[in-house]
Amino acid sequence: MSTTAVTVSTHTEVRTARVGLWPQDGRCRLELANGLVAPRVIRHDATTAEVSLVATTATLLGGDVLRLAVEVGPGLRLDLRDVAGTVAYHGRGLGCVVDVSLRVHEGATLTWAAEPLVVADGAEVTRQLRVDVAEGGRLLLRDQVALGRSGQDGGRLDCHTTMTYAGRPALVEHLEVRSGLAPGALGDARVVDSVTSLGWRPETPAGHTAYRLHEPGALSRQLLTQSHASTLPDLWDDWTSQLPPI
Amino acid sequence: MLPHPEFAAMLLADGRLPVGGHTQSAGLEPALLGGLEPRDIPDLITTRLRTVVLVDAGTAVVARHRTMAGLPLDDVQLAWAARTPSEVVRAASIAVGRGQRRLAQRLWPGSAAASALAPLRAPARPVAVGSMAAAAGLDGARTARLVAYDDVQSLCAAALKLCPLDPAETTEWLLHAGPGVEAVVVAVAHLTEPDGIPALSAPLLEQWQHAHPTHPRRLFSA
Structure with missing residues (x-):
């Protein structure tokens, strides 16, 4: 085994945080489980729920594995939000993992306005994001990653993203985020801010740019030196307002 | 009869191949219009070889494998499209891919490549190149090297039209890109499955x- 390889402790107990929304007797049932994040119900009615995710520890430290599984049953709508951003701290030689799985069933909608994942100096983060949207399902996802707390260069982040729509690959990406990459990768950006729609393709308002995915979906991404310079909150509001009612 | 693999590789890597390669700057013109400093062009080659070229070379290798095995290319095309989110970038690749398909069908009529490419509505360039490589008898490594070499050479040739440069300098860039090209070959030459294509x-x-496309004065289509 290489001595320079970053290892993730296998002794850490990994509990998967879960948010599931399922149809039951004409209403819907929430299935919740705590992990390194804990779901808190904000609102819950016959067909929709709003849930926020709260950190349960000083996430993320070296060796941590943050697992989150979200599933929205047919015809229901879940709005997920983070209470705060996540900081990956110096790992003292240990990497950490963020492993997120989102499943959206037929006719269901999932929105998640995720807060930033900040990669501090010395942090080595691997993020796996797996998204499966069934035919007729809709996803709207904001995803922000940032290098370094203020005054830092930041650590290393590898984002592996696989999104499918109706079982077909829609967006597959390995995004490297770190300082010192050659020209054309990130430029002088410290923040990568993205909003992705999948299963539907909203109109892009004037002043914004979005890629049209080959499957129904769109990706708008900004590369920024300061996260507050992002105009994606406006795009988020605009696209959210275009989601058809459940 | 198959041509000698070295002859076939030279034929397919030739910039004079009638597939519209002269309309491509391998992302250089967009980069310069976007603010890249000309002195950073060799580093841009490095970035491309580590990212988009890996995707294209991997796509071509898998397309070659699928063609040889008599399998359809649809899922290779889908895997490439999922790794190429911008419709503008996809369209530029498809414009050349169509030319490449026409040439494959002309040079190797009735081949597995001709029939594998025929049903695709809009073949991506690396899908068509990989399938054509199968017809020409290239192995996976030669196919990957062809795609990577062509990308660097397209960029170098475009640089001469876009910046005041000595042609010997861009040839030097190409030579120095050799190890980066071989790293691409090592990374993808063995691939057989669309899911395994780098992203x-x-x-x-x-x-x-x-x-x-929004810039008013352009020499290249991509």
Whole structure:
């Protein structure tokens, strides 16, 4: 085994945080489980729920594995939000993992306005994001990653993203985020801010740019030196307002 | 009869191949219009070889394998499209891919490549190149090297039209890109499955290329 390889402790107990929304007797049932994040119900009615995710520890430290599984049953709508951003701290030689799985069933909608994942100096983060949207399902996802707390260069982040729509690959990406990459990768950006729609393709308002995915979906991404310079909150509001009612 | 593999590789890597390669700058014109400093062009080659070229070379290798095995290319095309989120970047690749398909059908009529490419509505360039490589008898490594070499050579040739440069200098860039090209070959030559195609992205390159059609004065289509 290489001595320079970053290892993730296998002794850490990994509990998967879960948010599931399922149809039951004409209403819907929430299935919740705590992990390194804990779901808190904000609102819950016959067909929709709003849930926020709260950190349960000083996430993320070296060796941590943050697992989150979200599933929205047919015809229901879940709005997920983070209470705060996540900081990956110096790992003292240990990497950490963020492993997120989102499943959206037929006719269901999932929105998640995720807060930033900040990669501090010395942090080595691997993020796996797996998204499966069934035919007729809709996803709207904001995803922000940032290098370094203020005054830092930041650590290393590898984002592996696989999104499918109706079982077909829609967006597959390995995004490297770190300082010192050659020209054309990130430029002088410290923040990568993205909003992705999948299963539907909203109109892009004037002043914004979005890629049209080959499957129904769109990706708008900004590369920024300061996260507050992002105009994606406006795009988020605009696209959210275009989601058809459940 | 198959041509000698070295002859076939030279034929397919030739910039004079009638597939419209002269319309491509391998992302260089978009990069310069986007603000890349000409002195950073050799580093841009490095970034491309580590990211988008890996994707294209991997796509071509899998397309070659599928063609040899008599399998359809649809899922290779889908895997490539999922790794190429900008419709502008996809369209530029498809424009050349169509030319490449026409040439494959002319040079190797009735081949497995001709029939594998025929049903695709809009073949991506690396899908068509990989399938054609199967017809020409290239192995996976030669196919990957062809795609990577062609990308660097297209960029170098475009640089001469876009910046005041000595042609010997861009040839030197190409030579120095050799180890980076071989790293691509090592990374992808063995691939057989669409899911295994690398997905490394270069977000800034992508933004520059996506914005390219909005610039009023362009020499290249991509």
